[in-house]
Amino acid sequence: MKKFVIIIITILILCMGLSYGSNELTKSTGDSGNKVLNLYNWGDYIDPSLLTKFQKETGYHVNVETFDSNEAMYTKIKQGGTSYDLTVPSDYMVQKMKADHMLIPLDKSKLTGMNNYGSSFMNKSFDPDNRYSIPYFWGTLGIIYNDKDVKPGSLEHWNQLWQSKYRDGIMLIDSARDIMGFSLISLGKSVNTTKTANLIAARNKLNRLSPNVKAVVADEIKMYMAEGEAPVAVDWSGEASEMMSQNSHLHYVVPTEGSNMWFDNLVIPKTAKHFKAIYAFLNFMNQPENAAQNAKYIGYSTPNNKALKLLPKSVRDDKQFYPPQDVLDRLQVYSNLSPQKVQQYNDLYLEFKMHK
Amino acid sequence: MKRSFKGLFYTPYILWLAMFVIAPVALIIYYSFFDIHHQFTFSNYRVFFESGTYLTMTANSVLYAFLITVISILISYPMALVISKLKHRDLWILLVILPTWINLLLKAYAFIGLLSHDGLVNNLFGFFGIPAQQMLFTDTSFILVAAYIQIPFMILPIYNSMTDISDSYIRASSDLGASKWQTLTKIIIPMTMPGIKSGIQIVFIPSLSLFMLSRLIGGNKIITLGTAVEEHFLTTMNWGMGSTIGVVLIISMVVVMLFTNTKRKGRRS
Incomplete structure (x- = not known):
């Protein structure tokens, strides 16, 4: 027993010592009194070397905390007790936070480099005139296929997923809005429809997809696709680029009839305190070379057109992640729905998942 | 003096009970009476019991939990019986318990590696000329993996109740002319019933909501109540409905407890 206690205490002291040491190391130089910026970001969603560069240039130290879903971020900020200066909600969540008075409008007079952004990515329905948000990364929802099983170019439309040759061959990302969304698009409806008849039609159509659905999974979908567990998947472009970096047989298509376009955006929540640091950081991220470096690290599509010009030609001309204008025009952004409608989307989606 | 001292010993226990048992359950019940607009309502319960989706989901959960429990009893009982007769039985039972030291998620990922299309099991099949089978994402694999994870929790109480049986009962039954089969069905199984029952209690309830595994x-492709709870708390933020499902799970736990209640008939006290 005595030995056991000694071992436990040794482990605890070791862990505490190590974590203290690593904290001291990452805290790095300089005072962190008032010269800080608290960034609340998705996990691994900024190039860490940019943070050091930012500190060297401006003297502000960036504390990063991470979340793994819009809803988790929303709940944490809403509950209070935090002091985040910047956070990165997706499109519909910007709208929701705005409606709940959780955001502070941007002071455009303090911002530089806003004209670096492409017009296709600004002034979107979730935030007209970008009063509250600056786009950070954007992407699409699309189809990933493995060229070992699917002939390249033979799968370009949502409706083709229903073909019997994909029986038990499709993996779907576990997200009510996206799965209901592509079913709605395949029916020629808006992804933001609130008409019950449309939603029920979308569910009925999904039910007919059931024999083709191999699994409905979350993050693991990347691993499964990279390992070749299924020939086809429906997922976001960001996840697709990660899969493709692990398996060169994978390809990504955005169906030409339309799809969802998503944005992650920098916003200032009501909890913000360090306004000088905030604008220094926003202007820093607006700079093309920094945005380009970040895009290279993360692998998502940047809305900063000047930064895009700095990226290698193979990236710039990649139609998978930077689709041509006519496809861009057909992409739809999610708008925030009322809680009842969110519930209805989720209930119908659950019914589809239970359909055998 | 003595009395107040005794009270002092009870305090941590009562505090613990209040903070970690009574308060959470009370909160779940409290939340289950509120809709998304934070209005007091009974509608969550009405929705639950009127909706075909939730009722099918409940039926599914109960069916799968039942199958998982039955399979783990079928595997655990003979195993416990054999182990309790072995020479170094403490060591053997330790080996059975060992997998519980590994995190559930890690075990699930290990199974993905085993069962996937190019996984170990299919490679082995290929070696014997059997074509690759789809094993992941099937009911069978789900039930088997869940049973595998629950088996240690089933074996332990059964094993303990077996080692409690005094050898003299077994000897007496064979002296009185009972066959081995009769000894098993008339002596051992009835005497290990409390073990089986507590095994069922430990296994059945968690099996109702194995959302990670499902x-x-x-x-x-298998939707249990756990999936719905996760969705209500994380996606739709309808905590009321999520709590309502939680209450249903708690009630079913009470029901299982009542059905498997072991009346001790004052044997020990």
Whole structure:
């Protein structure tokens, strides 16, 4: 027993010592009194070397905390007790936070480099005139296929997923809005429809997809696709680029009839305190070379057109992640729905998942 | 003096009970009476019991939990019986318990590696000329993996109740002319019933809401109540409905407890 206690205490002291040491190391130089910026970001969603560069240039130290879903971020900020200066909600969540008075409008007079952004990515329905948000990364929802099983170019439309040759061959990302969304698009409806008849039609159509659905999974979908567990998947472009970096047989298509376009955006929540640091950081991220470096690290599509010009030609001309204008025009952004409608989307989606 | 001292010993226990048992359950019940607009309502319960979706989901959960429990009893009982007769039985039972030291998620990922299309099991099949089988995302694999995870929790109480049986009972039964089969069915099984019952209690309830496994191994083709709870708390933020399902799970736990209640008939006290 005595030995056991000694071992436990040794482990605890070791862990505490190590974590203290690593904290001291990452805290790095300089005072962190008032010269800080608290960034609340998705996990691994900024190039860490940019943070050091930012500190060297401006003297502000960036504390990063991470979340793994819009809803988790929303709940944490809403509950209070935090002091985040910047956070990165997706499109519909910007709208929701705005409606709940959780955001502070941007002071455009303090911002530089806003004209670096492409017009296709600004002034979107979730935030007209970008009063509250600056786009950070954007992407699409699309189809990933493995060229070992699917002939390249033979799968370009949502409706083709229903073909019997994909029986038990499709993996779907576990997200009510996206799965209901592509079913709605395949029916020629808006992804933001609130008409019950449309939603029920979308569910009925999904039910007919059931024999083709191999699994409905979350993050693991990347691993499964990279390992070749299924020939086809429906997922976001960001996840697709990660899969493709692990398996060169994978390809990504955005169906030409339309799809969802998503944005992650920098916003200032009501909890913000360090306004000088905030604008220094926003202007820093607006700079093309920094945005380009970040895009290279993360692998998502940047809305900063000047930064895009700095990226290698193979990236710039990649139609998978930077689709041509006519496809861009057909992409739809999610708008925030009322809680009842969110519930209805989720209930119908659950019914589809239970359909055998 | 003595009395107040005794009270002092009870305090941590009562505090613990209040903070970690009574308060959470009370909160779940409290939340279950509120809709998304934070209005007091009974509608969550009405929705639950009127909706075909939730009722099918409940039926599914109960069916799968039942199958998982039955399979783990079928595997655990003979195993416990054999181990309790072995020479170094403490060591053997330790080996059975060992997998519980590994995190559930890690075990699930290990199974993905085993059962996937190019996994170990299919490679082995290929070696014997059997074509690759789809094993992940099937009901069978879900039930088997879940049973595998629950088996240690089933074996332990059964094993303990077996080692409690005095050898003299077994000897007496064979002296009185009982066959081995009769000894098993008339002596050992009835005497280990309390063990089986507590095994069922420990295994059945968690099996009702194995949402991680139903997603990772079942590919969300098996939807249990746990999946719905997760969705209500994380996606739709309808805590009321999520809590209502929680209350249903708690009630079913009470029901299982009542059915498997072991009346001790004052044997020990």
